[in-house]
Amino acid sequence: MALYSEAAAWAADDSIGYGMAERNLPGYTDCSAMIRDILNALYGYNLPSYFSTHTMRPLLMSTGDYQTLPWSRDAVADDDILLSEAESGGTGHTAAYGEGRIAEAWIDETGEGSGGAPGDQTGNEVRNIDYYSHPLTVSGRWTHILRRKNNGGNEKMTPQQAATLDKVGYATDYIVLPALTRIDRERAVSEAAHKEILASQKALATAIAALTAKIDKITAAA
Secondary structure, three states: OOHHHHHHHHOOOOOEEEEHHHHHHHHOEEHHHHHHHHHHHHHOOOOOOHHHHHEEEEEEOOOOOOEEEEEEOOOOOOOOEEEOOOOHHHOEEEEEEEOEEEEOOOOOOOOOOOHHHHHHHHOOEEEEEEOOOHHHHHHOOOOOEEEEEOOOOOOOOOHHHOOOOOOOOHHOOOHHHHHHHHHHHHHHHHHHHHHHHHHHHHHHHHHHHHHHHHHHHHHHOO
16 A cells, blocks of 8 residues: 555654645645655656646546546545545545545645645644545545556656656646636636626615605605
8 A cells, every 4th residue: 555655654744734835845735745746756757746636637647557436435445546626526635545544635724725834733734534534525525536557557657658748737737727717717707797786786776765765755745
């Protein structure tokens, strides 16, 4: 259980804390950065800095060593990567599974995900907990299992795999991430427009009420 064992060792190391914005700095990681760094060390991959819960499926598929399976509670196996993919109805989280437990980078001491001190301030920023009582298992919010096809596997990427990874990286940088940014921007504009419409409706209702009261007053005086 190479992946889970390494992730469990990270969870036991209080010099490593959680920080989404700080994840590439010493003393920090986040859920996907921990998986990325362990895989790079174990298998000689060169998974990039933009490896995240949004991009990890295509990036891992491009290595040729991983397959994607739909998650179900009792279908997990040791060294599986669990993914709760936001685009598939999940929460945007990932973790390593082994022996009925999950090793994961969870949350910083502020509860905000960024801005905390380096290192594990609570003992639970990077943690190792029971799989079946995990909030995402209980709620059924895991979406995928990423399983290594052969635990012996290729220790190093072939040139062909590296070229494929570069293509996936290009597509992620210039197609996927800009599209996600555009969607977020359009959603923000839509929400702002909705609030403006509600404010206009409220102002119109107030004006109508005032006009009605004025008419009633004039009518009563006549």
